[in-house]
Amino acid sequence: MPGFSKIEKPFLLPMCRLSTMQALRVRVAGIVQGVGFRPHVYRLAVRHGLKGYVLNLGGSEVEIWVEGDPKQIEDFLYDLKNKTPRSAEIEEIHIQAEAPKGYKDFIILKSGTTITKLSMIPPDFGICEECLREVLDPSSRWYRYPFHSCAWCGPRFTVIEKIPYDRENTSMRDFPLCEECQKEYRDPNNLRRFHIQGISCPKCGPKVFLVDPTGKQLEAExxxxxxxxxINEGYIVAVKGIGGFHLACLATEDSVLEKLRRHKKRPTKPFALMALSLEVAEKIAEVDDSARELLTSPARPIVILPRKPGAVSELVAPNLKTVGVMLPYTALHYLLLMDTxxxxxxxxxxxxxxxxIIKDNDEALRKxxxxxxxxxxxxxxxxxxxDDSVVRFTDGxxxxIRRSRGYxxxxxxxxxxxKSPAIATGAFLMNTGSVAVEKYVIPTQHIGDLENLETLEFLREALSFLIKTYGIKECDAIVVTDKHPAYPSRLVAEEIASKCSNNLVEVQHHVAHVSAVMLETASTEEYxxxxxxxxYGDDGQIWGGEVLYVGxxxxxxxxxxxxxxxxxxxxTVYPARILIGTLTRALGEEEALKIFQSNGLQRYLPGGLSxxxxxxxxxxxxxxxxSAGRFLDAVSTALGVSWKRNYEGEPAITLEEYSYGGNIISDSLLDAEGDTVKTYDFLLKLLQGELRHSPRDLAYTVQFLLGKRLAEIAREKGAKKILVSGGAAVNTPIVKGIRAIFGKENTILPKKLPPGDNSISAGQIYYAYLQGYI
Known part of the structure; x- marks a missing residue:
């Protein structure tokens, strides 16, 4: 349980004497709504012979009143802290002695609206084994029911409209419970369904149906x-899940995937796969114990893994040796896969x-x-x-990569x-927003690249939900944004600030990256x-390969x-332009063009030599x-590995995978001079034919040395440990290079947030916190 170490008996209450105390008011914060916590408290209290009540409060925290024998209260508190339900997480418990009121029973009260202590809105949880077993059991009343869930699993964040987490505050209010479900809902002995807001069954729950692109419903038993x-016949089916629609199709038919890529305008970006089970996943990817743990966790993220040759079409992940795999996280997905x-x-x-990602039926048909x-x-x-969350392994x-559903x-x-709340609007790519209130930083789900009005509106919508949910008054808030003057996220920040004439706090992009890792480690100053x-750099140029000290x-x-x-x-789209620019800057236009053409690099530009x-x-x-990304893109192009960025980071990502199996050639292949890593000189040597080595060895060596040289600069400036962030911080050869200087223990990668731009908004808030703005 985050925030607590395991408590051993006897558990002594601070500022209280159990010998004279017969009643307590207990307030619990964490993930304690929507996870069966109140029924769990009810059962504990009854088991220990206590009277009183439990209820959800308006801040999504839980209040408990217990009265009775002091020893029984002590045992109750011990179990409360150490025996939580499967999906609950207790972060804080506040205890106050009270005078007994003479309650006759222990009851679950209707939720209140008073906000005394904030608590986390629960994320969505993948279907549990018990629910899946019932869905697959022909004798169960939930047989083949696609929306089955219980205290331990099912949608939470994606269905909640406001707190507290009660059925009437979720989209499940549209489905009144039938008599059988009501009976289970009221039965304190029903471990998984007593007072669980999201339960339903085929009689009273949501219905699934199949339509064609005109919206006409197909007759299907x-x-x-x-x-x-x-799908087995080669059609593409849009499937509505819990967080939005997926496009589902066969992963082994080139013609189907060609059609999907053509219509989705997605030439090379990899597609995720969903496998029925771990056993099926192991047929298409290399799955070790760490991957199994992630794949089967309640979050059920996409996990990027080495793929097995020939298991899927090359068009699933062109030019890559990996594939993103997830397991079904709803009964609907499981039932669909089972029949493919x-x-x-x-x-x-x-x-x-x-x-x-599209969430509404009408919009899905339209788009x-x-x-x-x-x-x-x-x-x-x-x-x-x-969206689905994405995780990969970096140096083990x-x-x-993406923090969203499940997290x-x-x-x-x-x-x-x-001292005051904060609202941060993040970056341009892989955007999230964040809010801060009391002592919590709360990032939104993944928003995406702010390339259009729809995504920008999604950022507004997601921030508005958190602002409303956590009772933030915009005019009391500090608004934080990126320094880049043209980022669309800045427009959202300016809109919020202008309502109350608040000043904007600007945070440099890479400082926010480092600050996001500092937030996780609760550091006040770090390298x-x-x-x-x-x-956007302080000198008006583009930064992206930086050693920083932040405090x-x-x-x-x-x-x-x-x-x-x-x-x-x-x-950035055609890195061959970086190569011709590098040559021109060093040698002049005519000589640069001769070398560029002698390397055959003109074929990597749409307009060729012109x-x-x-x-x-x-x-x-x-x-x-x-930028490290632009340098790696240029190297990838020069080596003929990848030469067009169809999706963010494509040439650099492909270069990393291509380099596996390569060896370190020489420690002097990439040098540093003073505070600068000489990437410019490396490219000139590479293009002028001075580096006659295996392309794979060159690719691995230059990535490893890039990390090592940056780490050496940090060490020379006094660093004893180093925090690593940014989109390229997931690159294993680079991280290995950094760890060659600082060791694994003193090279800190983020755990709770992605290192990429998904974490910028949280880092913006933490930097504002460090400077005393909030």
Whole structure:
């Protein structure tokens, strides 16, 4: 249980004497609503012979009143702390002695609206073994029921409209309980269904149905079986889950995947797979004990794993040796997979390219009608949309790529309470927002890249939910944003600040990266390495390969060399532009073009040699970048590994995977001079043919040395340990290079937040906290 070590008897209450105390008011914070906590307290109190009540309060905390024999109260408190329900997490318990009121029984009271202590809104929990067993049991009244859940599993965050977590405050209020469910709901001996708000059954719960792209319902005795049959025939089916729609199809048929990629306008970005079971997952990927633990956890994230050759179509994850796999987290998904021929499917987010995941039936028909052949829908409203979370392993450690379903909206605890609330709007790519209240930082679910109005509106919507839920008054809040003057997230921050004439607090992008890891470690000053794709630097250039010291203020201690970006954003899509810019800056236009052409690099530009000449002429006035991502993209292109960014980080991601099996060539392959890692010189040597080594060895060596050189700079500046963040902080060779200097124990990767831009909003808040703004 976070926040508590295991309590051994005797448990002594601070400031209380049990010999004279016969009644206590106990308030519990954590994940204690929507997880069967009140029924659990009821059973504990009855077991220990106590009287009183338990109720949800308005802040989603729980209040308990117990009175009776002091020894029985002591035993009750011990069990309360040490025997929580499966999905509950207790963070704090506040105890106050009271005069007994003479309660005759112990009862569960109707929820209140008073907010005395904040508590976490529970995330969604994957289906538990008990519920799945009942769904698969022909003698069970939940046989093949796709919405079965209990105290231990099912949707929470995605169905809640407001706190406290009661049925009438969720989208389940649309489905009044039938007589049988009501009986179980009222039965204190029913461990999994007593006072559980999300329960239902085929008689009273949501219904599933199958429609064509016009919305016409298909006659089908079992819509899920029919959807599986259609998928087996090669059709694409849009499936409504708990956080939004997926597009589901066979993962072994090239023609089906070609169609999906064409209609979704997603040429190479990998698709996630959903496998029926661990046994099926092990047929398509290498699954070790750490991966098994993640795959079967209540969060049920997508886990990126080495894929087994030939198990799935190459079009699932083009040019990659890995594949993202998850297990079914609802009965609906399990039943669908069970009737498919392969027992695994592509299960990718249902959205138009660049837009948020779709949550409503009408919107799905409108926007996915040209992609999906059929739609497996249901009539339960999704309140808060949530993409699947993604986790990978970096040098053996699990690291989040995307934090959403199953993890959001968990909070992170600050070292002390804040004097005013805060609202942060994050970055441009992989956006999240965050709020801070009392002593908690609460990030939103994954929002996405702010490339369009729909995603920007999603950011507003997600922040508004947290602001309302946690009772934040916008005019009392400090508003925090990125320093970049043109980020769309800044527009949201300015809108909030302008309502009350609040000043904006600006936080440099990479300082926010390091600050996010500091939040997890509750540090007040640290050395950090921030390595990612893009961030607005204090000098007006593009940063992304930085050694920083963050505390009261911050200092940039070192960085990668600046590389030219002719054409600006075009150079991020076609890294060959970075190569021609580097050559032109060093050798002049004509010599640069000769070397560029002799390497055959013109084939990596849509306009060929003519575009290369244009880029060469753009070099003198181009932006400059110290970004690790852009350097790795350039190396990937120069080695002929990957040369177009169809999705964020593609050339760098492909380079990492390509490099596995490579060896360290020489420690001097990539040098540093003073506070600068000489990436510019490396590219010149590579392009001029001075580095005649195996491409795989070159790829591995340069990534490893990039991490090592940045770590050496940090060590020379006085660092004894190092925090690592940024999108490239998931790169195993780079992390190995950093650990070659600091060791594994003193190289700190984030655990609760992703190292990429998903964590920027939380880092923005923590930096504002360190400076005393909140």
């Amino acid at each position: 079992d819509p899920i079986r029919e959807a599986a049959r259609l 021929r392969d027992k695994f499917l592509v299960m990718t987010s249902g959205n138009e390219s660049g837009e948020p 996915l009608g040209k992609v999906a052949d059929y739609f497996l829908m249901h009539n339960r409203r999704i309140v808060n949309r949530a 450690e699990p690291v989040m 959001a909206p968990r909070w992170i605890i600050l070292p002390r309470s804040i 950090g390495i921030a390595i990612d794709g893009v961030g 009261q203020g911050y200092e940039r201690l070192g960085h990668l060399d600046y590389l030219p970006m002719p054409g600006g954003d075009m150079a 575009e290369a000449r244009l880029a060469a002429r753009q070099t003198s006035g181009s932006p400059m970048s110290s």
